[in-house]
Amino acid sequence: MDALSRRQFIATGGGALVGVGLGSVYLASRSTAQTGFLLRPPGALPEDDFLAACIRCxxxxxxCPSDVLRLADLDAGTSAGTPYFVPAETPCDLCQGQTSLKCVDTCPTAALSRVEIRDVDIGEAHICKGKCLAYNGTVCRACWHACPFPGxxxxxxxxxxxxxxxxxxVGCGLCEFACPTEPKAVEIVPRENIVRQRTLLQQPKSRNQRRQRGGSS
Amino acid sequence: MTRPPRRLRMGLLWYRRWTAWRRITAIVFLLLLWLGSTDAGAAYFRGSTSGTRIFDLIPLTDPLAAIESFIAARSIDTTALIGAALLIAAALVLGPVFCGWVCPLGLLFDLNSALRRFVRRRVFGIRTIDPMPAQPPQVIKYVLLGCLVGFAAVAAFPLFQIISPINLLVRAAVFGSAAGLAVVVALVVLEWFYPRLWCRALCPLGSLYAIVGRFGLLRVQIDPAEAGKVPCQKCQRTCPMGVPVMTGYTMQGASSVTHPNCTRCGECTQVCPRGVLKLSFFRFSARETSAGRCDRCDHARAAGDISLPLMSGASK
Structure with missing residues (x-):
């Protein structure tokens, strides 16, 4: 058995070297400017760290008490098996004001880490003034009523x-769910999109001048 | 009249007792996973093969998932560590029982081989013994295990948790993620041409359990007094993983089967006509070796009226 164990050891070591090579190729091939990130549960690490830590269980x-979260299918690529939600259909109600978030409590890894409700940063709501009823002469307070922090x-x-x-x-998406227009006038932009866009903006040749916002997330 | 022994009263159920227990545990595990996907059941048992939580409290984490996650994220989380430690401790005592008793993919493969046997015999009318393909090189799965760990280290990404057919099967069964089923179907098709290629030569989780469970106490024990008297090869013909139980262990005077592909499923012990094998933590005691054993083969051979299969053509 000793000989076999040594062979196993050598084989595993050789495999690790191959894996290191493959990993480098993977890293090099991965595009730096991805768009269309998924909306993660509250308390999620930054996207790259989240994808590293999440064991897809x-x-x-x-x-999730309100059946908000969904599991990404294999066609989601590197996000396969990870949780996400679509606020227009199922917004995150932040466990309805309970003291702790269920998804964060159950996560076996650090992928979802403990966070105060007010510090949750899933994304940012963006209002499209062209579609918003209130900006077009109709009285509508649907988003304000839905928002967990109105005012x-x-x-x-x-x-x-x-x-x-x-x-x-916090990017919970309750406003997007409540918005009566079709398509929605308010939309949650995932945090990762904003972070990447901000880094793009800081680069000298960025064409993306649309969103210039102060403060840090 | 004395009551007949239990094995006669129970009939087929006794004859296939280990198979029955294995089916029960694997199906119960799948049912529990399904229960977790319901609103009421999620409080008692939830998760999938890569990580579960029992009674909202006890974590169980696939050791490979935990290793990949720790290496990729460069941080060790206590919950995942406890969950992985529990399963590794179980494997240290029980050996790689996950593969034989719990793995949903293993259950699918088992049912598939039963179907394969049925089709072979009843549909095509082939009555000859279906030889299990020889053990593929063991090195491959250790290489793959190393590959995944190296990949996690450099690319910061737990690759196996995405492509693992075990996870894909559970995701399809529990979460309804159908895209991954293509991989599972491809493996099942492969099963018809090369049984258990995935389990024996590819599965990195199985190889991790094989390494950890190598010195597990639960093993197929061999009765030294009876070993090799009836070289019928039933044990190695019935072994789902194609372990050469007789030619590699029983006939070699080994006291237990230590093959890394042995999943402690117990299939060989129940078919042995002489009770040479048992799945147990303990070796055969002197009292056990001569206790109430069927000796019809001995009489038959002594009388010369049946020809017992001999060792000719035994592989390895």
Whole structure:
């Protein structure tokens, strides 16, 4: 058995070297400017760290009390088996104000880490003024009523038009779910999109000048 | 009249007792996973093969998933560590029982081989023994295990948790993620041409359990007094993993089967006509070796009226 164990050891070591090579190829081939990130559960690590730590067990999806979270299928590529949610269909209600978030509690790894409700940063709500009823002469306060932090994350101006305060917005998507327009006038942009865009903006030749926001996430 | 012994009263159920228990444990595990996907059941048992939580408290983590996650994320999380430690401790005592008793893919492969046997005999009418393909090189799966760990270290990514057919099968059964089923179907098709190629030569999780469970106490024990008296090869013909139980161990005077592909499923012990094998933590005691054993073969051979299969053509 000793000879076999040594062979195993050598084989595993050789395999590790091959894996290191493959990993380098994978890293080199991965595009730096990805778009269309998924909305992660509250408390998720930054996307790359999340994908590294998540073991794809799906416990968060099963424990979610409002059946918000979904499990990405194999066609999601590197995100296969990870949790995400679609706020227009199932917004995250942050466990309805309970003291702890169920998905974070059950996560066996650090992929979802403990976080205060107000510090949750799933993404940011963006209001499209062209589609928003309030900006087009109709009184509508659907997003304000849905927001878990009304008056803080979503505030009205003197004409009852909503504005999102991104440093207060947790990205739960309740406003997107409540928005009566079709397509939705308010949309959650995943945190990762914003972070990547910001790094792109800091680069000298970036064409993407659309969003210039102060403050840090 | 004395009551007949239990093995006669129970009939087929006694004859296939280990198979029955294995089916029960694997199906119960799948049912529990399914239970976790329901709203009511998630509080008692939830997760998938890469990580589960029992009673909202006890974590169980696939050791390979934990290793990959720890290396990829460069941090060790206590919950995953406890969960992996529990399973590794279990494997240290029980050997790689996950493969034979729990793995949903193993259950699928077992049912598939039963179907394969049925089709072979009843549909095509082939009555000859279906030889199990020889053991593929063991090195491959250790290389793959190393590959995955190296990949996790450099690419910071737990690759196996995405492509593992075990996870894909569970995801399809529990979460309804159908895209991964193609991989599982491909493996099942492969089973018809090369049985257990995945389990024996590829599965990195199985190889990790084989390494950890190498010195497990639960083993197929061999009765030294009876070993090799009836070289019928039933044990190695019935072994789902193609372990050469008779030619490699029983006839070689080994006291237990130590092949890395032995999943402690117990299939060989139940078919042995002489009770030479048992799945147990303990070796055969002197009292056991001569206790109430069927000796019809001995009489028959002594009388010369049946020809017992001999060792000719035994592989390895």
């Amino acid at each position: 799906g416990q968060c999806v099963e424990v 803080e994350a979503i505030v009205f101006d003197e004409l009852l038009r909503p504005t999102v305060h991104i440093d207060k917005c």
